Amino acid sequence: MAACHIVPTRDSNIFRLRVRLPSSEDATPELLELSTVVAGCRFRTLYWPARTSPSDKFGIRPTGPVLKAAAKVSTHMVLLDKTGTPAPSIGTRFHVDGMFVLCAPREDVKANCVVDNHFVVLCSVNIEHHSDPAIPPWAPPSSSTENELPHLAHNLAVLWGKQELTDVSFDVGGESLGAHRLVLAAASPVFRAELYGPMAESNMTSSITIQDMEASTFRSMLHFIYHGSLPDAGKIAIPSTIAEYQHLLVAADRYAVERLKKICEDKLCADGITVDSVVSMLELAEQHVCSNLKARCFSFLADGDNFKVVATSGEYLRLMQSFPNLLAEARDRFKIPHEKPTIMDPGSHKKTRLC
Structure with a gap:
């Protein structure tokens, strides 16, 4: 058993x-x-x-x-x-x-x-x-140690920017990017397991290869881990298109960097949803557990005109076929009768009911 x-x-x-x-x-x-x-x-x-x-x-x-x-x-x-x-x-x-x-x-x-x-x-x-409700957010730090922490974070970011004293490297998209194990482990439970888990010794000297990710995406994630913010324009490449924010959200979810994932999700909610993109955004939200993005997509589709355009597309119907949970939620939200939707079979030119 x-x-x-x-x-x-x-x-x-x-x-x-x-x-x-x-x-x-x-x-x-x-x-x-x-x-x-x-x-x-x-x-x-x-x-x-x-x-x-x-x-x-x-x-x-x-x-x-x-x-x-x-x-x-x-x-x-x-x-x-x-x-x-x-x-x-x-x-x-x-x-x-x-x-x-x-x-x-x-x-x-x-x-x-x-x-x-x-x-x-x-x-x-x-x-x-939550912060202590008795302490206002503008109150000064209560100890000298807390006053020193921003300087420590700054110094670590400077070390990373100069690629000094790095003790792990990543081969991403043909580029080699160095970092500090403790910093990554503090920011991500996935990095922590990879760098300090049972196989950590095998990664001490060799470069770790990252598959299915662009170097610019991984670099932006590292920048966020060290700085707590995304890169500024003019210094290094930043997410400048909706597609780049999508890639960065996938990376943040992959390594459980929750704050970065939320920043990307908020950006996509605000600027990324159109008639042409809503299906891919809905799929992204379902695959990477983005409840706010999924709700924003459904709110966009709640507009009757938007729904008429999107819901008859093969892309939308294939998405509903792949994710039965989405299909059930769409039915509840848009009062769709509980019958199996159809999708056009491009080979036979016949409509096939979705399971």
Whole structure:
């Protein structure tokens, strides 16, 4: 029978879900649930083994009250490949009823992640706290240490800008970009696992290759990690088009850099949605768990004229076919009758109903 268990790590915000790959002879249950305490909050981790669908699904969400001071609880899950390195390109992520879900095709898991008939999902939790309501936001820092922190951040950014004392390098799109391990680990649980996890020693001297990302996108993400803001015009390339913001959002989600992801999402909500782009934006929002962007897309489609133009396109219908959750949400929002929509088969010139 399929079995999974939670493996703690030295980081109180990160744990591993180790899963034994079910065999065809196993009486696989529909759902396996585990409970754990992370960062002072109790979370429930769920695993739906591939049975009627070709994909394994994993979920994580808080159960019971979170810390009273918590402003926001965010979660992230990523499969580890056979070397123990995060493989964020495997699977898709989305939210269902407030729960983070990772969905990965079983064949991809078998080919890339299974070792000794087991595979591992890295789970991380980030809790953002409210400021003390008794302390106004304009109050000066309470200690000399806090006064020194901006100088430390500035000095680290200067070191990165000069590429001095870097201890890790990344080969991205034919370029080599250096950085500092501790800085990346502090900003991203995915980098933390990659640089300080079981396979960290193999990455100490060699360059880490980043697939499926442009050098300018990775550089902008590094700039944000060091500076807390996107690059200024005239210094280095900045996101100047909507497509570049889309690429940067994908990178931020891949490495769980939540603040950068929100900045990109806000930019796309404000300037990126048109009749021509709304379908790709909706797909982006669903794949990378961007609830605000998805809501903005649906608000745009709520305009009758926009909906008439978009909803009859093959691109829109294919999106609804690929993401049944979106189809159900669109039906509820736009009062569409619950019948299967159709899409034109370009080979036969016949319409085929979507499942």
